[in-house]
Amino acid sequence: MNQSRQQAATAAEVLNRAAKLSNVDARGAITVRDGSHAIFELPDGIVARVGQPHSYRTAQRELRISQWLNKNGITTVEAVNSIPQPTLVDERPVTWWTLIPDHRPSTPEELGRMLRQLHALTPPIDFPLPAYAPFDGVREPVESATTITEADRAWLLEQYARLRQRYDELDEPSQRCVIHGDAWQGNLVVPPSGEPTVLDLDKVSVGWPEWDLIQLAVDHTDFHRITDDQYRSFVDAYGGYDVTRWPDYRVLADIQEFRWVAFALGRSDTRQSAATEAKHRIACLRGLVPKPWTWQAL
Template identity: 80%
Template sequence: MLSRAARISNIDACGAVPIRDGSHAIFELPNGIVARIGKPDSYRTARRELYISQWLNQNGIATVQAVHSIPQPTVVNERPVTWWTLIPDHRSSTPEELGRMLRRLHALTPPTDFPLPSYAPFDGLREHIESATTIDEDDRSWLLTQFVRLRQQYDELDHPLPPCVIHGDAWQGNLVVPRTGDPIVLDLDKVSVGWREWDLVQLAVDYTDFQRITDSQYQSFVDAYGGYDVTQWPGYRVLADIQELRWVGFALGRSDTRKAAAIEATHRIACLRGVMPKPWTWQAL
């Protein structure tokens, strides 16, 4: 598929190197180009990512840039392929750098030239649970009960602040820092309008449930964001539980074709069900 899309767009794809195969398949190509292959029938999402990249860069938030000389997206077998400029020699952001970027992002007025969707935290989650073939019925029943409980609790949450522009998948790997220049935002497909806490909860969960970062690192994130500690918000545990259930759903969505994902999904479910004590260790997929 990548070869065909490259031929259509007159791009050299010889020696393409896979970078990641998550919700999108991403490849590094010659001449400093990165190909990002979307899900089937996601043309509108891919097109919106291109608009978002341009809009954020125009508003002072450095973001991965599309290759403007190529008409985009390229569609093959109903899957959109977008072409981006490679960011060489970079590292993941620190918690402080992530907090600083999110503070600026959340202060933006939503664009008027194109609409941003409302953030949908439960989108696709029930389907992943119901269709999973690698878990037993006891685990499936527990996950569905958890889904219903969290959906109800989420609907009952009070929130004092209006929705704002959020990234939707704000972890340190989605803000990268090159040797020179500003940190650069990646993975724009979930940029939307929603509660700012969704952008704060991922690092907070890393701190409270996984202990991937230290007390001082988490405090630097809070300070850089402006002093708001989402773990002290009464609704934090509900959002944290939803986020962790989503990570289980992601593993389940890949478990039919990947043994490692099936094993990881089983481990994550055991953690959520209290079989494994915190802090947890989950493997990236």
């Protein structure tokens, strides 16, 4: 059995053991995602989210964030209240959420409107939010990847150092606030009810609002995934602030794209598709592929 299958089996095993502990029916579980979290769709309209080892406090915080945001007028995925949470198996927390059926990704306008509302919130006082750390977990995949050349690794490490220095030299563009931390259209979904619903709460933190604006901005400037009109609708819905006009926009854009490369590298040793994609993304960063770029989702 190769390593990727072992990892998938481990997540499935954790799920099955957690389901028994929590009296949840996990028969016929369907894998929705096997990334930083393993996510499974279960019978009875439940979604199970299997966290990384030693992430119990993060899982607890996600549950509290969901409750807090819903109380403050921002609809999020809701935990299943009838199940004690999180369920801990082999130091991996499992959380149980209500399935959102038949949803679609949000439009840029819907995403901009939600972010404007989110960034206006006062941080919670009954539990702390961490400070957003854009370089967390970024260097390690570069150092450990076995599928890239030493020349690419050396360039990436040099680029990492350059980005750290450029970031440390920035003046704060705006006041820090509550941010989502991974604000793209797939993390704000719209079910048949029409109520945009926020997903993936593990990176909710306190940081520059620009970190929540950068992903869609990069989609527009570097990938052309959205049109000029769609991007303008995002800016207008957010309140008129266009992060691409900020003089230091490129610093955050380059960091965000480096993070996406590191994400691919983190999966490249066990997935050939990720290894191929990582090499392509590195070539893009190194200027060997002209923009607009096309990157495949992992």
